[in-house]
Amino acid sequence: KAGVTQTPRYLIKTRGQQVTLSCSPISGHRSVSWYQQTPGQGLQFLFEYFSETQRNKGNFPGRFSGRQFSNSRSEMNVSTLELGDSALYLCASSQTSAVYNEQFFGPGTRLTVL
Amino acid sequence: LAKTTQPISMDSYEGQEVNITCSHNNIATNDYITWYQQFPSQGPRFIIQGYKTKVTNEVASLFIPADRKSSTLSLPRVSLSDTAVYYCLVPNYGGSQGNLIFGKGTKLSVKP
Secondary structure, three states: OOOOEEEOOEEEEOOOOOEEEEEEOOOOOOEEEEEEEEOOOEEEEEEEEEOOEEEEEOOOOOOEEEEEOOOOOEEEEEOOOOHHHOEEEEEEEEOOOOOOOOOEEOOOEEEEEO | OOOOEOOOEEEEEOOOOEEEEEEOOOOOOOOOEEEEEEOOOOOOEEEEEEOOEEEEOOOOEEEEOOOOOEEEEEEOOOOHHHOEEEEEEOEEOOOOOOEEOOEOOEEEEEEO
16 A cells, blocks of 8 residues: 655745645545654644545644545645745655544655745 | 644664553543554554453564553664654544544664
8 A cells, every 4th residue: 555645745835835645545544744843842733634634723824724535635835935935845645534543644844944 | 622632752773662551541441542552754554452451463562451541552673764753542532433543653763
């Protein structure tokens, strides 16, 4: 069974631009969660989607948004990029609940904002 | 807000048993405790999950005392490849559904 895939793997943007990251979960998994990881803040929860609905959201500004499609693939968007948005963005999928089921993480997208 | 406290770092030598303890004072009655492992430049990987007493799998054991205010991840006979960051997680119910708060974890360094 193929693992979680994320595209692109690396991305360089400039301040003020926007970016869209993509995540394909493991087949059959309906929950997709997004995390931001930085050296200073560690691994922080962004949001979780289940059956095309956002059912939980972390403490991030509205510039961070996401969506999930009917095939469970998910995208996250960051608008008006800031230098502090430079981070590793990780996507994780699980069968149902991200809390009670094992989450499988993708390799991440490394975003650099110049 | 559900919160966990674990040591920032630990050192060990190959072949030793490593125990990483995590405090979670306000864990809810039905909450599970979950541990993940993360190597540099990779996403975290699930290690073990438990609710009470002891859980064991092929890589680790998880000990949870009766009061459930803490838990201990035990790694038997560590090797250099166990050098990683280990996260102790409990659910946070700030939203409509729970989510896991990873925090900064415990950086385990295994030396030869």
